[in-house]
Amino acid sequence: MFFPLCFSAQKIENIFGDKTEIYFSFDFNSKSKMDMVSKLISIDHKSSKEKIYAYANKTEFSEFLKLEIDYKIEEEAIYKPNNSTRSTWDYYPSYAEYESMMQAFADSFPSICQLHNLGTLSSGHKILAVQISDNVGLDENEPSFLYTSSMHGNELTGYVLMLRLIDEILNGYGTNNSYTYLVNEVDIWINPLANPDGAYASGNNSVSGATRNNANSVDLNRNYPDIIDGPNPDGNSWQQETVIFLDLADSVHFNLSCNLHTGAEVFNYPWDRWSNLAADDDW
Numbered sequence: 001m002f003f004p005l006c007f008s009a010q011k012i013e014n015i016f017g018d019k020t021e022i023y024f025s026f027d028f029n030s031k032s033k034m035d036m037v038s039k040l041i042s043i044d045h046k047s048s049k050e051k052i053y054a055y056a057n058k059t060e061f062s063e064f065l066k067l068e069i070d071y072k073i074e075e076e077a078i079y080k081p082n083n084s085t086r087s088t089w090d091y092y093p094s095y096a097e098y099e100s101m102m103q104a105f106a107d108s109f110p111s112i113c114q115l116h117n118l119g120t121l122s123s124g125h126k127i128l129a130v131q132i133s134d135n136v137g138l139d140e141n142e143p144s145f146l147y148t149s150s151m152h153g154n155e156l157t158g159y160v161l162m163l164r165l166i167d168e169i170l171n172g173y174g175t176n177n178s179y180t181y182l183v184n185e186v187d188i189w190i191n192p193l194a195n196p197d198g199a200y201a202s203g204n205n206s207v208s209g210a211t212r213n214n215a216n217s218v219d220l221n222r223n224y225p226d227i228i229d230g231p232n233p234d235g236n237s238w239q240q241e242t243v244i245f246l247d248l249a250d251s252v253h254f255n256l257s258c259n260l261h262t263g264a265e266v267f268n269y270p271w272d273r274w275s276n277l278a279a280d281d282d283w
């Protein structure tokens with residue numbers, strides 16, 4: 001369906017209802033215009049060459065409407081509560097359970113695990129990370145590694161996988177050779193939930209209703225300094241979450257890090273921005 005421009009403001013209100021972001025699709029095969037479109041809206045990871053799936057807040061969607069591209073509003077996957085328990089790892093914890101799990105990791109394994117509150121958001125949600133290493137807290141001559149998951153608040157597979165990984169490593173230390181080696185030789189940091197305001201957008205008891213964006217309807221994955229477009233590529237000021245992670249990168253020298261999303265099998269070139277080979281490509 002196509003909506004004339006003059007109706008777009010009211011149309012946007014009707015389309016959004018009480019939502020802060022919508023999910024939609026459209027056919028698109030213009031490689032040359034892709035860069036322009038991807039600056040207006042957030043392209044979802046599962047998009048193909050011809051069919052684009054995307055998220056937009058109201059401002060972004062009104063810009064998209066100006067392109068006069070036919071689109072379709074899509075249903076988002078709903079996280080359904082089930083009867084599983086934490087012990088099967090087939091389960092999304094409540095926000096309070098998440099905080100207490102992170103605290104319990106540190107309390108149960110104090111010699112190899114420390115809990116860090118990297119920052120508290122206006123909502124009261126915390127950006128938490130555990131640091132796992134032998135002699136944890138001592139600055140040793142070891143490489144530092146960071147896993148951070150779910151900066152898109154509705155991409156939550158990695159959230160549970162990271163909690164499970166923490167549990168596995170801590171319980172495997174001293175018995176599992178691989179985990180023992182990693183803990184002894186690496187300074188491991190794991191942040192299971194980088195966008196708690198998005199994940200718990202509908203309340204702290206459930207991730208049903210999770211949003212991609214943060215509480216300000218900003219896509220955190222477009223909010224970082226960009227190698228081509230400068231410090232504020234999305235036109236928004238740095239969000240609290242962004243500042244927290246920029247500060248972390250300033251205070252811990254991570255030799256390697258991995259940022260987990262959900263929805264497709266994608267591995268990005270360094271910078272996630274251009275196809276130039278990285279400076280250490282030979283290595």
Ligand SMILES: [Zn+2]
Pocket residue numbers: 045152155221261262
């Ligand atoms: Zn993502």
